[in-house]
Amino acid sequence: MTLSVAVTGATGRMGRTVLDVARERGVDVAFAVNRDGDGQHVEGVPVRPAGEFAALLDSEAPDAVVDFTGPESTVEYARACAETGVPLVTGTTGFSEADVAALEEASTETPILVGANFSRGVQALLDAVESAVTDLPEYDVELMETHHNGKRDAPSGTAKILLDRIEGAREGASERVHGREGEAPRDEGEIGVHARRAGDITGEHDVLLAGNHESLELTHRAGSRSVFAEGALDAAAWLAEQSADYYRFETIASQL
Numbered sequence: 479m480t481l482s483v484a485v486t487g488a489t490g491r492m493g494r495t496v497l498d499v500a501r502e503r504g505v506d507v508a509f510a511v512n513r514d515g516d517g518q519h520v521e522g523v524p525v526r527p528a529g530e531f532a533a534l535l536d537s538e539a540p541d542a543v544v545d546f547t548g549p550e551s552t553v554e555y556a557r558a559c560a561e562t563g564v565p566l567v568t569g570t571t572g573f574s575e576a577d578v579a580a581l582e583e584a585s586t587e588t589p590i591l592v593g594a595n596f597s598r599g600v601q602a603l604l605d606a607v608e609s610a611v612t613d614l615p616e617y618d619v620e621l622m623e624t625h626h627n628g629k630r631d632a633p634s635g636t637a638k639i640l641l642d643r644i645e646g647a648r649e650g651a652s653e654r655v656h657g658r659e660g661e662a663p664r665d666e667g668e669i670g671v672h673a674r675r676a677g678d679i680t681g682e683h684d685v686l687l688a689g690n691h692e693s694l695e696l697t698h699r700a701g702s703r704s705v706f707a708e709g710a711l712d713a714a715a716w717l718a719e720q721s722a723d724y725y726r727f728e729t730i731a732s733q734l
């Protein structure tokens with residue numbers, strides 16, 4: 479059966495890409511919304527105001543919502559999804575602890591899937607980094623991410639899940655050091671975190687391990703936002719078949 483999705487943030491960078499990939503794949507778009515519904519069409523789809531979202535969920539009954547917006551709106555969309563039982567896939571990053579708690583609360587009523595990065599390559603990077611950090615316990619680790627100048631949150635959501643993996647594999651005391659300034663040498667156990675913002679770079683993540691007269695660098699570069707949209711639509715098809723719960727893309731990606 480053809481998958482039917484609703485798309486939020488429809489005029490944003492990712493919303494437009496999701497609508498483009500949906501059209502290419504023959505995914506049905508039940509409706510699309512942005513903040514104020516300013517009469518625009520994206521990929522031939524009329525964009526409705528966010529205030530109509532709950533009513534549209536009821537009337538159009540999509541199989542899932544695909545959301546790339548901002549933390550505040552994602553929580554609002556998740557609450558509306560919980561009211562109607564429509565699953566929500568979100569790629570939004572920069573959530574606070576309170577936002578995550580609100581999404582978890584909504585997931586008691588409807589399936590909610592969060593993914594800081596829907597690309598296949600980043601899923602492989604997560605595993606490769608975990609393996610390298612485990613194999614090289616004495617080596618210093620530095621993480622760098624680079625994104626376009628319109629990105630709001632830093633460090634990126636992907637950097638945060640990479641850091642969680644690194645810290646999980648290190649098992650000992652480690653401290654995230656954001657940027658570096660001053661006179662002191664590097665402490666053992668530091669994990670340096672560096673965020674660059676420039677031009678229209680889609681997204682790059684690089685993990686450097688160095689020690690014992692050698693270095694190892696693991697890098698992912700996204701060449702197009704379509705890799706994120708494809709992963710999100712794959713996740714939406716999967717989520718439409720699940721029961722209410724809180725899912726992370728990293729834990730289900732291998733099933734897609």
Ligand SMILES: NC(=O)C1=CN([C@@H]2O[C@H](COP(=O)(O)OP(=O)(O)OC[C@H]3O[C@@H](n4cnc5c(N)ncnc54)[C@H](OP(=O)(O)O)[C@@H]3O)[C@@H](O)[C@H]2O)C=CC1
Pocket residue numbers: 486487488489490491492493512513514528546547548550551568569570571572593594595596597631635706
């Ligand atoms: N998981 C992944 O694989 C990826 C995740 N992302 C994440 O997706 C999110 C969006 O990124 P991107 O598309 O580049 O951002 P954009 O700023 O280009 O688009 C965001 C869209 O969400 C809308 N929006 C933001 N806040 C609200 C709100 N409070 N109410 C209603 N609408 C709102 C914006 O509306 P308006 O224009 O009116 O502000 C805009 O349409 C970010 O968190 C980013 O980190 C991005 C790429 C891949």
Ligand SMILES: O=C(O)C1=N[C@H](C(=O)O)C[C@H](O)C1
Pocket residue numbers: 571594595625629630633634635636637680681682
């Ligand atoms: O904002 C972006 O563009 C991206 N955000 C995600 C993140 O914060 O990790 C994923 C990707 O790197 C692009």
